[in-house]
Amino acid sequence: EVDDRELRALCASCPWLHVENAEGVEWTVTVPGRAQDFVDLHSPEDLYPPELWAAASAYLSALEGEDMVLPGGRYMCARM
Numbered sequence: 001e002v003d004d005r006e007l008r009a010l011c012a013s014c015p016w017l018h019v020e021n022a023e024g025v026e027w028t029v030t031v032p033g034r035a036q037d038f039v040d041l042h043s044p045e046d047l048y049p050p051e052l053w054a055a056a057s058a059y060l061s062a063l064e065g066e067d068m069v070l071p072g073g074r075y076m077c078a079r080m
Contacts, residue, residue: 008027011029016031016032017029017030017031017032018030018031018032023042
């Protein structure tokens with residue numbers, strides 16, 4: 001497990017990264033000069049087509065047993 005404060009300090013000390021405060025206690029790290037194509041989880045706008053959600057629903061509905069378990073934390077889930 002990584003301490004958020006230590007990770008933020010490490011990122012802030014790197015000249016190739018840009019650290020910004022976000023909502024609440026959240027913060028973001030970006031690479032200057034690179035496109036920032038992130039999904040805003042607070043936006044009411046859905047950028048994905050209905051077909052994607054239908055396929056995701058079908059896939060998730062078909063999962064059983066151990067296939068239904070995800071690792072803890074956003075980072076570990078994103079790595080899958």
